[in-house]
Amino acid sequence: MDNLILKAKSKYDIQTLLKFNRYNMYSRVQSKIVTILSIFLIIFGVMASSSTMGLRAICVGVGIVWILEMIFLPKVYAKRVYNSSKISSEADVEFEFYSDKFVTRTIKDEKEMSKGELDYKDLYKVVDLKDYIYLYITSNQAFICSKDNIDGDYDKLSDVLKNSLGKKYKIKK
Secondary structure, eight states: OOOOOEEEEEEOOHHHHHHHHHHHHHTSHHHHHHHHHHHHHHHHHHHOSSSOHHHHHHHHHHHHHHHHHHHHHHHHHHHHHHHHOHHHHTSEEEEEEOSSEEEEEEEETTEEEEEEEEEGGGOSEEEEESSEEEEESSSSOEEEEESTTEEEOHHHHHHHHHHHHGGGEEEEO
């Protein structure tokens, strides 16, 4: 096996999943468009004096509902994922990063529940944030690696990811 670059351990709790869902939702162009349209509808509903009261109320109502969805949907999704996956929500996920791949192990009650291995080239993208590394396997599913509990050369891992993924590796701190 290649040389180990870095080890990390993560716990998938509600707050971790909520942060991921918020990032995933708010970083998309669609979310920005919905936010702008919501604000426009609310302003139109309040300011448009030439429209009927019913149309104005509908515009304000739709705008408010869209904004509330943007606020509450990440929490709903986080709870759904947490409650549907008792193995990972009550376990530690250990990461081992090598020069061309990473390995995950889900550990519960000191027993290995699952193990996976994935080459960097097979990732959809990687987002490197201040507290987490999101290793996306699809456009909205990712392994969440916390930076709180890492052991190894983080700068070397960053270089390896940058070289392996090119534009698919994004640093957002």
